[in-house]
Amino acid sequence: MGLRKKILQNRKNHRLIGSGLVALMLLFTGFFYLIQRGRDLPGALLTNRVLLFVLWYVNVLLILVVLFVLLRNMVKLLVERRHRVLGSTFKFKLVATYVGLSLIPVLVLFAIATELLRGSMDRWFNSPVAPVLERGNAVAQGLYDSIEKTNLRDAGRVQREIQDLDLQDPRQRPALTRRMQSLLGELDLDLVAVYEGREFVNGIFNSQSGIPRLPDPDRSFLEAAAQEGHATAVQTPPGTRGSLLLAGVAAPNRPGIVVVVGSLLDPVLTAQREKLVQDYQAYRQLVVQKDDLRASHLLLFLMVTMVILLASSWTGLYLARRVTLPIQALAEGTRRISGGDLSHRVDVVADDELGVLVDSFNRMTEELESNKEQLERNNLELTASNQRLADERALIAAVLENVAAGVVSIDSQGRIFTCNGAALNMLRQREQDVVGRPFEEAWGDPDRKRLAAAVREVGRGGHGSKEIHLTLGGEWKTFELKVTALRDAAGAIQGGVVVIEDLTELIKAQQLAAWNEAARRIAHEIKNPLTPIRLSAERLLRKHQQGDPGLGRAIEEGVEIIVREVVTLQGMVDEFSRYARMPRPHPAPVDLSRLVGETVHLYRNLKAGVEVEGDVDAGLTAVWIDGEQIRRALINLLDNAVEATEAPGQVRIAAHPVNGHLEIQVADTGRGIPAESKEKLFLPYYSTKGRGTGLGLAIVHRIVADHQGAIRVEDNAPRGTVFTVELPIG
Amino acid sequence: MRAKLALLGFFLFASQAVADARISPIKIELDGGRVLASFTLRDAFSPRFSERVDSGLPTSILYRFVLDRDRKRWWDQQLREGTLEVVAMYDAVARAYTVHYKLDDKLIESRTIRDRKSLEEAMTRVEQLPIFSVAGLPREWRLLIKVEAELGSRTILSLIPVTINTDWKDSPKFRAPGIP
Numbered sequence: 019m020g021l022r023k024k025i026l027q028n029r030k031n032h033r034l035i036g037s038g039l040v041a042l043m044l045l046f047t048g049f050f051y052l053i054q055r056g057r058d059l060p061g062a063l064l065t066n067r068v069l070l071f072v073l074w075y076v077n078v079l080l081i082l083v084v085l086f087v088l089l090r091n092m093v094k095l096l097v098e099r100r101h102r103v104l105g106s107t108f109k110f111k112l113v114a115t116y117v118g119l120s121l122i123p124v125l126v127l128f129a130i131a132t133e134l135l136r137g138s139m140d141r142w143f144n145s146p147v148a149p150v151l152e153r154g155n156a157v158a159q160g161l162y163d164s165i166e167k168t169n170l171r172d173a174g175r176v177q178r179e180i181q182d183l184d185l186q187d188p189r190q191r192p193a194l195t196r197r198m199q200s201l202l203g204e205l206d207l208d209l210v211a212v213y214e215g216r217e218f219v220n221g222i223f224n225s226q227s228g229i230p231r232l233p234d235p236d237r238s239f240l241e242a243a244a245q246e247g248h249a250t251a252v253q254t255p256p257g258t259r260g261s262l263l264l265a266g267v268a269a270p271n272r273p274g275i276v277v278v279v280g281s282l283l284d285p286v287l288t289a290q291r292e293k294l295v296q297d298y299q300a301y302r303q304l305v306v307q308k309d310d311l312r313a314s315h316l317l318l319f320l321m322v323t324m325v326i327l328l329a330s331s332w333t334g335l336y337l338a339r340r341v342t343l344p345i346q347a348l349a350e351g352t353r354r355i356s357g358g359d360l361s362h363r364v365d366v367v368a369d370d371e372l373g374v375l376v377d378s379f380n381r382m383t384e385e386l387e388s389n390k391e392q393l394e395r396n397n398l399e400l401t402a403s404n405q406r407l408a409d410e411r412a413l414i415a416a417v418l419e420n421v422a423a424g425v426v427s428i429d430s431q432g433r434i435f436t437c438n439g440a441a442l443n444m445l446r447q448r449e450q451d452v453v454g455r456p457f458e459e460a461w462g463d464p465d466r467k468r469l470a471a472a473v474r475e476v477g478r479g480g481h482g483s484k485e486i487h488l489t490l491g492g493e494w495k496t497f498e499l500k501v502t503a504l505r506d507a508a509g510a511i512q513g514g515v516v517v518i519e520d521l522t523e524l525i526k527a528q529q530l531a532a533w534n535e536a537a538r539r540i541a542h543e544i545k546n547p548l549t550p551i552r553l554s555a556e557r558l559l560r561k562h563q564q565g566d567p568g569l570g571r572a573i574e575e576g577v578e579i580i581v582r583e584v585v586t587l588q589g590m591v592d593e594f595s596r597y598a599r600m601p602r603p604h605p606a607p608v609d610l611s612r613l614v615g616e617t618v619h620l621y622r623n624l625k626a627g628v629e630v631e632g633d634v635d636a637g638l639t640a641v642w643i644d645g646e647q648i649r650r651a652l653i654n655l656l657d658n659a660v661e662a663t664e665a666p667g668q669v670r671i672a673a674h675p676v677n678g679h680l681e682i683q684v685a686d687t688g689r690g691i692p693a694e695s696k697e698k699l700f701l702p703y704y705s706t707k708g709r710g711t712g713l714g715l716a717i718v719h720r721i722v723a724d725h726q727g728a729i730r731v732e733d734n735a736p737r738g739t740v741f742t743v744e745l746p747i748g
Numbered sequence: 749m750r751a752k753l754a755l756l757g758f759f760l761f762a763s764q765a766v767a768d769a770r771i772s773p774i775k776i777e778l779d780g781g782r783v784l785a786s787f788t789l790r791d792a793f794s795p796r797f798s799e800r801v802d803s804g805l806p807t808s809i810l811y812r813f814v815l816d817r818d819r820k821r822w823w824d825q826q827l828r829e830g831t832l833e834v835v836a837m838y839d840a841v842a843r844a845y846t847v848h849y850k851l852d853d854k855l856i857e858s859r860t861i862r863d864r865k866s867l868e869e870a871m872t873r874v875e876q877l878p879i880f881s882v883a884g885l886p887r888e889w890r891l892l893i894k895v896e897a898e899l900g901s902r903t904i905l906s907l908i909p910v911t912i913n914t915d916w917k918d919s920p921k922f923r924a925p926g927i928p
Contacts, residue, residue, distance in 0.1 A: 071909055292841045302799070302803035310903065312906050
């Protein structure tokens with residue numbers, strides 16, 4: 019039977035139990051009424067054998083029903099326990115408790131009631147009334163026995179007195195009557211009669227005693243007297259007050275003749291005696307029926323006990339089922355849900371706490387099902403998302419593998435997480451030597467130590483770039499590092515990405531382009547003096563050919579022009595020669611403050627209205643640089659700045675350590691530099707002034723680069739230009 | 749179901765107790781088509797039985813008679829059954845016993861008996877009681893009469909009522925005088 023069906027049946031049982039309880043109440047009321055009425059019922063009814071057997075079989079039936087109900091349920095529970103049905107243990111305990119709680123008190127009550135009844139009945143029959151009744155009965159019977167004995171003696175005398183008379187002879191009847199009359203008075207009798215067989219022969223009675231007429235003795239009495247020789251009887255003739263005690267004696271020599279005498283007992287005495295005998299008999303009957311009486315009461319007790327037991331057991335089982343069915347349903351639900359069936363619902367309608375529990379369980383199941391569906395949806399989305407991410411990762415990996423720039427990712431512990439092929443090629447390393455190792459260890463060899471230092475340095479600021487030069491495999495390489503920190507949502511640094519760009523070829527190309535430009539500019543610069551030289555030479559030749567008298571003058575002027583232009587060419591060649599012969603820097607501890615001070619001193623008051631100032635951090639007293647080269651770079655920068663600044667203006671040179679490196683700024687309030695010129699500013703022979711060799715800033719760039727530093731140009735605020743030189747300290 | 753029937757049968761069986769009384773050999777006489785049975789119930793007046801009689805309660809001895817056809821190789825076939833109930837009641841005032849005889853629940857005789865000995869004889873001695881008619885039964889059938897006496901009831905464990913019965917007594921086998 020399904021659980022739902024059981025539960026529905028249980029609800030029907032609810033009404034059934036209610037009806038049963040009402041019926042039980044009515045039954046008990048009926049029992050109570052019967053017991054009350056039973057006091058008025060005759061004892062014979064209560065001890066009736068049929069009633070006893072009926073009660074017994076009703077009890078047997080009830081016992082069987084109770085046993086059937088209990089055993090059936092117990093066997094079912096044991097079978098459920100053996101098959102490990104969910105909730106069976108709890109149900110078993112609950113049913114055992116309920117049944118035990120109802121069974122034990124009822125049985126104890128029955129045992130106590132039984133013992134009380136037995137004790138009461140025993141005390142009842144052992145009361146002192148019994149001896150009194152027995153003695154009273156003995157006295158009454160003794161009185162009768164005494165009278166009967168006297169009567170028998172008197173009857174014998176009458177029989178002897180009349181034995182000589184022929185009773186069949188009518189002529190002797192008067193004599194018989196006289197003799198009987200005489201004996202009636204003499205013996206103080208109330209009746210004297212003679213019978214032959216059952217036939218009356220003659221008789222007289224004492225009319226003053228209260229006997230209205232001669233009574234007819236009982237036939238059995240006459241027969242007994244005739245057969246046995248004598249007999250006694252007690253009669254109450256109609257119309258007579260009191261009992262008539264008869265005694266009959268048979269005549270020994272005349273068969274069939276019976277002489278009967280009688281004494282009328284006093285009515286009061288008779289009544290007292292009868293009452294005494296009747297009471298004694300009633301008592302004896304009670305004693306005889308004692309067992310039956312006790313049995314009938316016990317059976318009634320047992321019947322009521324069995325009915326209570328049946329009702330309480332049934333109610334206990336019903337209550338146990340009412341509790342265990344929802345729990346079993348919940349246990350079954352839990353099993354189904356743990357098995358993955360989240361659509362299962364516990365279908366129990368209950369108003370009590372179990373109902374609340376079932377509702378909560380169902381709500382929890384609904385939420386579980388909803389959450390599971392949501393999880394499945396999320397899982398699908400996550401799977402798709404992961405697939406997308408994997409695709410993107412593959413794409414990024416492919417891109418990273420194919421980009422020309424080297425890309426290295428570093429985790430928060432400083433370990434290299436990924437390193438693409440371009441980076442490995444640039445740095446001439448194998449992946450297994452790099453990935454998974456701290457970058458300072460992976461790049462700790464002397465060739466790459468600068469790379470590690472640059473990454474560390476740039477990485478401090480969160481992001482930045484730096485150009486470095488490494489000698490790898492004997493080749494001079496220039497790299498640009500771009501370091502970007504990776505941060506989480508809270509802003510904490512989780513690692514970084516290093517993008518390495520190999521600028522070697524680019525620089526070569528730039529240098530080539532620069533040399534091309536230089537060649538063009540040189541050609542142009544050379545071409546410019548050559549033209550006056552050629553024109554002067556041609557003029558001299560023409561003057562000579564013409565024989566011009568102003569030839570001397572022309573020679574003087576022409577030679578002057580040619581010499582001047584040659585000087586210009588000479589200066590140009592010297593400058594180029596110096597740029598080309600610029601030596602490698604030789605760093606040594608330099609007091610930067612002093613160096614800057616001396617340099618600034620050269621330009622102070624050089625241009626009216628242009629103020630030149632220096633501001634150097636006091637701690638920069640021993641900076642490892644090539645002092646002369648740096649001085650030359652600063653002079654070039656200050657030279658340009660002062661020239662570009664109109665009065666009133668200001669040129670300021672400042673030197674401070676910033677983020678582990680030395681930063682020197684030369685700022686002016688001059689006319690500034692157009693954006694399109696900034697890119698070409700450090701190329702050799704590029705000039706915005708329209709004069710000079712255009713090698714000044716190229717020399718500055720060369721000096722800074724030789725010091726492993728960098729230089730950049732920016733607009734000054736509100737106007738002017740700022741050149742920033744960054745040099746490593748030490 | 750069988751278990752319940754067995755249990756019920758046990759209780760029914762247990763509701764009988766064997767009496768100390770016993771039935772003397774049964775004498776069978778045929779009077780035409782009638783069977784006259786004579787026997788005596790011995791030791792019926794136990795102290796308990798006597799006490800009940802003397803208390804004035806109606807006290808009965810119920811004789812059950814069964815007429816069976818005797819079969820050698822099979823169970824006997826029951827042909828007829830009948831009862832004789834002898835009920836005695838003592839009148840302590842009149843100091844006499846009244847005895848009623850009921851054959852198959854029909855009153856056939858009443859007697860007044862004045863002494864105990866006569867009462868015992870009247871209740872336990874059955875003389876030529878015309879209990880069955882065998883007229884019309886095949887002559888070749890062997891017949892027998894079985895008699896059992898029930899002497900009231902008592903209780904076991906103060907609770908379970910049981911009737912007091914004698915064992916069944918079989919009469920000598922006889923044949924019906926009827927159809928040859």
